[in-house]
Amino acid sequence: MSTQEVSVPAVPPASGAWRAGDPRGGRRFAQIGDISLERGGVLENVQMSYETWGTLSPTGDNAVLVLHALTGDSHVVGEAGPGHPTAGWWNGLIGPGRELDTDRWFVVAPNVLGGCQGSTGPSSPAPDGRPYGSRFPYLTVRDQVAAERALADQLGIRSWGLVVGGSMGGMRALEWAVMEPDRVERLYVLASTAAATGDQIAWCSPQLMAIRSDANFRGGDYYDAGPGRGPHAGLGVARRIAHTTYRSEAELNLRFGRLPQQGENPLGGGGRFAVESYLDHHATKLTHRFDANSYLVLSQTMNAHDVGRGRGGVAAALGRVTARTAIAAISSDRLYTPEQSAEIAAGIPDCAPLRVIDSPYGHDGFLVEIERVGEILTELLGEPAQAELAAR
Known part of the structure; x- marks a missing residue:
């Protein structure tokens, strides 16, 4: 999409x-x-x-x-x-x-x-x-x-x-x-x-950078690139960073800890930890329903809030x-x-x-x-x- x-x-x-x-x-x-x-x-x-x-x-x-x-x-x-x-x-x-x-x-x-x-x-x-x-x-x-x-x-x-x-x-x-x-x-x-x-703006900064650094971002003018050609990878990285701040350290440790994702081996086998799979899931969900440019505009609006x-x-x-x-x-x-x-x-x-x-x-x-x-x-x-x- x-x-x-x-x-x-x-x-x-x-x-x-x-x-x-x-x-x-x-x-x-x-x-x-x-x-x-x-x-x-x-x-x-x-x-x-x-x-x-x-x-x-x-x-x-x-x-x-x-x-x-x-x-x-x-x-x-x-x-x-x-x-x-x-x-x-x-x-x-x-x-x-x-x-x-x-x-x-x-x-x-x-x-x-x-x-x-x-x-x-x-x-x-x-x-x-x-x-x-x-x-x-x-x-x-x-x-x-x-x-x-x-x-x-x-x-x-x-x-x-x-x-x-x-x-x-x-x-x-x-x-x-x-x-x-x-x-x-x-x-x-x-x-x-x-x-x-300053802390909130700092957490936001790498999210904005991730989107803008995506090769498919094209300076924000990507709407004519065709299906599947938007800056999805960058938006996904932004969501992973943001979602980490949306949940607490205690919850992530209790819920996932160091558990591997089921059927995967993160210890040198190219697999993921369970918490990585969790972040991947939320990244994928967002890239299918949200526009990267809106994410940038709204994030900058929040940074300016005073x-x-x-x-x-x-x-x-x-x-x-x-x-x-x-x-x-x-x-x-x-x-x-x-x-x-x-x-x-x-x-x-x-x-x-x-x-x-x-x-x-x-x-x-x-x-x-x-x-x-x-x-x-x-x-x-x-x-x-x-x-x-x-x-x-």
């Missing part, structure tokens, strides 16, 4: 009553116009892909925004199928009677700007009809939030009852609450940070947040550490004490520990936000 094949072509938004939503989800498309970029310039004719669950109230006051991580997409819950390369990444959290109860909430999950599952990204057609490729502009988290804001405007959503996201999605959730405090009533950030650290940039520093920026907030960290996360989550929690005025989810799964714990994530979510939604109090 070529890397180009994983992206969704630009199509007009589906006709029909988008406001009513669909309890089963289902990908939709919105043309939101031009987006002015933080670093200057304009990204023209932007399309946003998104899914919805539940029904938007007549006053538009029951909306929830769910934001995905680096290689996620809008398919938060549901099975794999046409248009969905993988099953939902938070299966079990959305639906009637669930933590995000669709009898109460209208849930919106967009594919991020710069991604490769329906929203405008490097594999999308530029104004000249050819894929952007190397011409795609540098994005910041603020640009991505600006696109999501335009989508919210088009959907008739003035404010969000809740904005929630983990990892890269947590960066966007936090940026929403800082950029648009009057539009975010509750905030839930998991396994994220207020600003990318809510304090131009706002007097992180503390001053966090002080702008008016949302009732819950911050959760994963105890064994070595990529976005509990200390970084603690900084966010300490800086937001209306924030509950930091919740640390005890998990051996490292950074990926925010995807694995669904029950614990849901418990904190239920507590937050059970607390009336300021807009609800004012309406009483």
Whole structure:
């Protein structure tokens, strides 16, 4: 499969009553116009892909925004199928009677700007009809939030009852609450940070180098190379590096240790250790569903993340947040550490004490520990936000 094949072509938004939503989800498309970029310039004719669950109230006051991580997409819950390369990444959290109860909430999950599952990204057609490729502009988290804001405007959503996201999605959730405090009533950030650290940027650097060094990368303009000719090897190496940081040392040692892969001999026989096979598996999965250029664009966006940039520093920026907030960290996360989550929690005025989810799964714990994530979510939604109090 070529890397180009994983992206969704630009199509007009589906006709029909988008406001009513669909309890089963289902990908939709919105043309939101031009987006002015933080670093200057304009990204023209932007399309946003998104899914919805539940029904938007007549006053538009029951909306929830769910934001995905680096290689996620809008398919938060549901099975794999046409248009969905993988099953939902938070299966079990959305639906009637669930933590995000669709009898109460209208849930919106967009594919991020710069991604490769329906929203405008490097594999999308530029104004000249050819894929952007190397011409795609540098994005910041603020640009991505600006696109999501335009989508919210088009959907008739003035404010969000809740904005929630983990990892890269947590960066966007936090940026929403800082950029648009009057539009975010509750905030839930998991396994994220207020600003990318030197350590995180350092781990990212060899991932970017691996992709750019692939002979099939062609400077980012590989979409016309034909099936199977994209920079899959480089993207696979990037995923192996990243996935190592997503899991904990304790888990990898306990789960794999020095065991050989079944039927293989790693001791001079050209075989693999079991942990190497595990990383190979995740690399192969990603190269069949994700675009290498999107991986570069989104990784650079995460590296640039800093809510304090131009706002007097992180503390001053966090002080702008008016949302009732819950911050959760994963105890064994070595990529976005509990200390970084603690900084966010300490800086937001209306924030509950930091919740640390005890998990051996490292950074990926925010995807694995669904029950614990849901418990904190239920507590937050059970607390009336300021807009609800004012309406009483």
